[in-house]
Amino acid sequence: MSRTIRLASIPGDGIGPEVVSEALKVLQAVTEGGDTVFDVTEFSLGAGRFTATGDILTDADLEAISGHDAILLGAVGGDPRDPALRGGIIERGLLLKLRFALDHYVNLRPTKVYPGVPSPLSDPGAVDFVVVREGTEGPYVGNGGSLRTGTPHEIANEVSVNTAYGVERVVRYAFDLARKRPAHRLTLVHKTNVLVFSGSLWQRTVDAVAAEYPEVAVDYQHVDAATIHLVADPARFDVIVTDNLFGDILTDLAGAISGGIGLAASGNINPDGAFPSMFEPVHGSAPDIAGQQKADPTAAILSTALLLDHLGLPEESIRVTRAVEADIEGRASASTSGHRSTSEIGDAIAAAVSS
Amino acid sequence: MSRTIRLASIPGDGIGPEVVSEALKVLQAVTEGGDTVFDVTEFSLGAGRFTATGDILTDADLEAISGHDAILLGAVGGDPRDPALRGGIIERGLLLKLRFALDHYVNLRPTKVYPGVPSPLSDPGAVDFVVVREGTEGPYVGNGGSLRTGTPHEIANEVSVNTAYGVERVVRYAFDLARKRPAHRLTLVHKTNVLVFSGSLWQRTVDAVAAEYPEVAVDYQHVDAATIHLVADPARFDVIVTDNLFGDILTDLAGAISGGIGLAASGNINPDGAFPSMFEPVHGSAPDIAGQQKADPTAAILSTALLLDHLGLPEESIRVTRAVEADIEGRASASTSGHRSTSEIGDAIAAAVSS
Numbered sequence: 233m234s235r236t237i238r239l240a241s242i243p244g245d246g247i248g249p250e251v252v253s254e255a256l257k258v259l260q261a262v263t264e265g266g267d268t269v270f271d272v273t274e275f276s277l278g279a280g281r282f283t284a285t286g287d288i289l290t291d292a293d294l295e296a297i298s299g300h301d302a303i304l305l306g307a308v309g310g311d312p313r314d315p316a317l318r319g320g321i322i323e324r325g326l327l328l329k330l331r332f333a334l335d336h337y338v339n340l341r342p343t344k345v346y347p348g349v350p351s352p353l354s355d356p357g358a359v360d361f362v363v364v365r366e367g368t369e370g371p372y373v374g375n376g377g378s379l380r381t382g383t384p385h386e387i388a389n390e391v392s393v394n395t396a397y398g399v400e401r402v403v404r405y406a407f408d409l410a411r412k413r414p415a416h417r418l419t420l421v422h423k424t425n426v427l428v429f430s431g432s433l434w435q436r437t438v439d440a441v442a443a444e445y446p447e448v449a450v451d452y453q454h455v456d457a458a459t460i461h462l463v464a465d466p467a468r469f470d471v472i473v474t475d476n477l478f479g480d481i482l483t484d485l486a487g488a489i490s491g492g493i494g495l496a497a498s499g500n501i502n503p504d505g506a507f508p509s510m511f512e513p514v515h516g517s518a519p520d521i522a523g524q525q526k527a528d529p530t531a532a533i534l535s536t537a538l539l540l541d542h543l544g545l546p547e548e549s550i551r552v553t554r555a556v557e558a559d560i561e562g563r564a565s566a567s568t569s570g571h572r573s574t575s576e577i578g579d580a581i582a583a584a585v586s587s
Numbered sequence: 588m589s590r591t592i593r594l595a596s597i598p599g600d601g602i603g604p605e606v607v608s609e610a611l612k613v614l615q616a617v618t619e620g621g622d623t624v625f626d627v628t629e630f631s632l633g634a635g636r637f638t639a640t641g642d643i644l645t646d647a648d649l650e651a652i653s654g655h656d657a658i659l660l661g662a663v664g665g666d667p668r669d670p671a672l673r674g675g676i677i678e679r680g681l682l683l684k685l686r687f688a689l690d691h692y693v694n695l696r697p698t699k700v701y702p703g704v705p706s707p708l709s710d711p712g713a714v715d716f717v718v719v720r721e722g723t724e725g726p727y728v729g730n731g732g733s734l735r736t737g738t739p740h741e742i743a744n745e746v747s748v749n750t751a752y753g754v755e756r757v758v759r760y761a762f763d764l765a766r767k768r769p770a771h772r773l774t775l776v777h778k779t780n781v782l783v784f785s786g787s788l789w790q791r792t793v794d795a796v797a798a799e800y801p802e803v804a805v806d807y808q809h810v811d812a813a814t815i816h817l818v819a820d821p822a823r824f825d826v827i828v829t830d831n832l833f834g835d836i837l838t839d840l841a842g843a844i845s846g847g848i849g850l851a852a853s854g855n856i857n858p859d860g861a862f863p864s865m866f867e868p869v870h871g872s873a874p875d876i877a878g879q880q881k882a883d884p885t886a887a888i889l890s891t892a893l894l895l896d897h898l899g900l901p902e903e904s905i906r907v908t909r910a911v912e913a914d915i916e917g918r919a920s921a922s923t924s925g926h927r928s929t930s931e932i933g934d935a936i937a938a939a940v941s942s
């Protein structure tokens with residue numbers, strides 16, 4: 233009995249298309265000869281299309297994408313110096329619109345230091361943690377505004393919106409994850425000493441849910457202090473649960489300490505299954521190196537491991553992860569003569585998952 | 588002709604009193620035999636006093652403190668597990684209240700990697716930058732609220748308030764500083780692709796002021812990407828200008844990469860001179876090691892160098908900085924047998940500034 237998974241692919245801008253092609257190659261390879269078939273529909277979205285047509289994500293696009301079982305996204309965002317793209321028009325109109333419309337309330341971002349990967353930290357230790365970032369609230373809701381704009385009396389506000397409904401569901405997800413992981417630890421990161429209303433909601437929610445998970449050890453860190461611990465002793469973390477903005481900041485930092493954002497995968501997940509979840513590398517579109525086969529597709533490939541796991545294909549997911557790990561270890565021992573191209577890395581990992 | 592400087596000292600909680608005593612020792616030593624006399628009034632404020640009396644900062648306290656020429660603060664904040672202190676009641680009622688009441692719109696936080704100080708980064712390079720953090724706006728304004736609190740329908744909002752007036756004055760300060768520093772570079776850090784209203788105000792203000800400073804090279808980084816650069820290549824930064832919350836996060840990270848928050852000094856400055864400015868180490872009250880002479884007073888001592896400079900005593904400021912630098916270099920070459928106590932470090936630096 234074969235299963236067809238309808239996958240929406242959004243290669244996007246810059247290096248997006250290059251890394252997505254390698255990720256699809258690996259997905260193909262890991263399912264080859266098995267019962268699962270990926271039926272891929274490509275959506276041409278991003279800065280390129282916006283510049284050409286003025287459209288970012290139409291209702292028709294959104295409806296078509298929603299009809300899929302999952303989404304793989306490369307990266308979106310054009311030339312940062314292009315004034316027509318200022319204010320994150322593509323990021324908000326495409327990436328954030330998808331996260332909000334498809335209720336991706338869990339933004340899952342695992343961090344691991346792989347043996348042999350050079351970290352900027354002299355002694356990172358055995359780093360293996362997951363950030364569970366809230367994806368549909370906080371200062372990302374777009375509830376800002378400005379008055380007397382452009383005058384010396386301008387006032388520009390941004391509102392961070394946090395609800396018991398929104399916080400509780402992501403906190404529960406984080407506790408479930410902490411229960412399943414060997415270390416059973418959960419750290420709430422917030423800024424409760426300044427953002428007292430949202431901070432109190434997050435803290436009370438964690439306290440209440442913690443009572444149902446006696447096996448999970450819970451602690452709390454202010455976001456500023458958390459950056460110190462991430463640099464000084466990242467191995468102390470297991471599951472971090474945090475809001476949308478703090479999660480954005482901490483996961484880039486986590487990517488950096490673990491040896492580069494080229495390895496950081498993420499899932500934008502709707503755990504209820506009401507909408508398709510979306511998987512993407514944490515990195516951006518890097519227009520400066522686009523089209524040159526210089527991008528590392530590893531983060532995109534690791535994102536397919538999260539995708540496979542989410543779709544109930546844990547064995548395939550593990551095969552992808554193992555192939556990536558083996559490839560990464562090989563990088564450390566290989567002679568440093570000559571970097572591999574984007575597709576050479578994809579080919580190597582694809583070959584490893586099929587063998 | 589002698590000059591008397593009225594200094595308000597707020598040792599605060601935890602390790603605050605220990606580090607402030609060393610800082611005062613050094614201030615004393617550096618002015619000894621000269622024309623400047625520090626007349627120090629101590630204010631007993633913090634968690635200890637709040638627990639005893641219920642007062643945090645009365646109108647009378649504020650008035651008395653305002654009558655001084657400058658303020659030296661150690662650290663405030665009690666036992667984080669004490670439920671009576673939840674929600675940052677001391678931090679907000681004392682530290683933030685002073686910053687807002689005394690219009691400390693520039694929060695100045697220099698970062699330097701001193702030769703011989705072990706950094707968690709394997710290769711930090713020649714790090715020497717200053718974060719100019721806005722101190723009176725952003726999500727620190729306390730304009731949040733919650734509805735249906737404690738019910739499943741709770742909604743908790745936080746408002747980040749940003750004004751042209753508030754942004755422009757701190758941006759100008761940052762450009763002035765960048766012009767004086769040898770590298771002449773300024774980086775705006777924000778999240779303009781998500782926080783579009785405040786981000787646009789910050790970006791437009793930097794663009795406008797930049798036109799008056801043609802010698803300063805300006806760039807922009809999103810706050811998430813800035814954490815990557817701070818870890819991967821911190822030597823690229825010169826002056827960073829950013830909002831209150833991003834500045835809070837980035838300066839703790841900066842402290843960590845430069846070899847520990849024990850060296851990070853800061854000034855809460857009212858450049859107009861309308862109110863006394865306040866100098867404090869970036870670190871917290873560390874109640875776990877309080878009273879044991881384990882705290883490093885270096886950040887508090889370096890804060891007095893900022894204080895001296897602010898008060899128009901640049902030579903004394905340089906003498907303190909040099910003495911600290913020499914002491915730090917000595918640490919690297921000294922035998923590792925036995926850590927020095929808080930007062931031993933203070934004594935050594937005080938001796939060096941007087942000689």
Ligand SMILES: CC(C)[C@H](C(=O)O)[C@@H](O)C(=O)O
Nearest residue numbers: 323324327480514780781811
């Ligand atoms: C592109 C941007 C809007 C996005 C975010 O802030 O969430 C990105 O930084 C990320 O982390 O996925």
Ligand SMILES: CC(C)[C@H](C(=O)O)[C@@H](O)C(=O)O
Nearest residue numbers: 425426456678679682835869
């Ligand atoms: C104690 C806290 C309110 C404060 C802040 O957030 O500004 C501290 O972290 C700092 O950086 O001085």
